[in-house]
Amino acid sequence: MTTTGEGTDHRAPAGPPAASADLPAATVRRLPEYLRALGALSESGVETVSSETLAAATGVNSAMLRKDLSQLGASGMRGVGYDVAALATHIAGVLGLTKDSRVAIIGLGHLGQALARYPGFSDRGFDIVGLFDADPGIIGRDLDGIRVRDVALLARAVRDEGINIGVIATPGAAAQHVADLLVDAGVTSILNFAPCVLAVPQGVVVRKVDLAVELQILSFHEHHKTLGPETAQYRRTGRQSAGPEDRLRRRR
Numbered sequence: 001m002t003t004t005g006e007g008t009d010h011r012a013p014a015g016p017p018a019a020s021a022d023l024p025a026a027t028v029r030r031l032p033e034y035l036r037a038l039g040a041l042s043e044s045g046v047e048t049v050s051s052e053t054l055a056a057a058t059g060v061n062s063a064m065l066r067k068d069l070s071q072l073g074a075s076g077m078r079g080v081g082y083d084v085a086a087l088a089t090h091i092a093g094v095l096g097l098t099k100d101s102r103v104a105i106i107g108l109g110h111l112g113q114a115l116a117r118y119p120g121f122s123d124r125g126f127d128i129v130g131l132f133d134a135d136p137g138i139i140g141r142d143l144d145g146i147r148v149r150d151v152a153l154l155a156r157a158v159r160d161e162g163i164n165i166g167v168i169a170t171p172g173a174a175a176q177h178v179a180d181l182l183v184d185a186g187v188t189s190i191l192n193f194a195p196c197v198l199a200v201p202q203g204v205v206v207r208k209v210d211l212a213v214e215l216q217i218l219s220f221h222e223h224h225k226t227l228g229p230e231t232a233q234y235r236r237t238g239r240q241s242a243g244p245e246d247r248l249r250r251r252r
């Protein structure tokens with residue numbers, strides 16, 4: 001048996017998670033990271049892992065990781081650690097990854113084609129089964145064995161082929177129309193890359209991905225790291241104090 005980490009303190013969870021639908025959103029956001037780290041450990045032949053090692057592999061502190069896992073129903077046992085395979089199965093169950101998802105990408109331009117060709121989705125149980133576009137110059141193209149179809153055929157494909165996740169990679173102006181097509185066909189999970197807010201009925205979950213927003217957040221941290229602690233008041237109140245402005249002017 002291979003174990004990583006000293007001072008192990010938890011074992012694999014037993015039984016189904018209690019009320020996983022009520023998990024805090026922040027915990028849910030961390031679960032895929034735990035799963036990824038557990039997958040890497042498993043591939044290296046590691047069978048048990050301490051909370052400290054798993055926390056280090058996922059970039060969270062170990063107290064938070066233990067709290068997250070206890071909310072999933074993980075029980076702890078000193079000196080044993082988490083069973084890697086059992087914990088991975090448990091988290092996959094909470095995330096609903098026990099059956100493969102069937103994904104359609106709509107909009108096969110620069111981004112859509114990159115997503116369609118990325119092999120990492122199927123490794124994690126997301127099978128890309130449908131590619132749809134509105135441009136006759138793109139419809140009919142073969143992308144790694146999948147033919148791009150006319151978006152007019154989307155609704156029928158959703159019903160006939162069990163597509164349950166739609167990925168929107170069209171320009172913003174077309175995104176709401178595409179979302180409407182997906183929802184009308186019965187899709188209740190949408191990943192939206194277009195820079196717009198989608199209106200969807202209750203019960204439909206939309207996750208928005210915006211790398212520009214992530215870059216802006218990075219920029220914020222970089223900016224305030226450079227300016228130092230004087231900016232704390234600005235961060236708290238939104239009012240610019242004289243200090244950072246002066247320092248900025250000195251740097252220009």
Ligand SMILES: NC(=O)c1ccc[n+]([C@@H]2O[C@H](COP(=O)([O-])OP(=O)(O)OC[C@H]3O[C@@H](n4cnc5c(N)ncnc54)[C@H](O)[C@@H]3O)[C@@H](O)[C@H]2O)c1
Pocket residue numbers: 106107108109110111112132133134135138151169170171172174177178192193194195209210211212
């Ligand atoms: N979220 C992010 O981080 C991120 C990053 C890059 C791009 N984007 C966004 O992703 C989207 C795609 O970007 P891109 O660079 O690939 O654009 P692109 O112009 O290269 O591709 C867009 C594709 O959508 C297709 N399309 C247009 N209307 C359609 C419709 N009604 N139905 C089906 N297909 C339709 C076009 O024919 C084209 O193939 C844009 O909205 C862009 O702003 C987001």
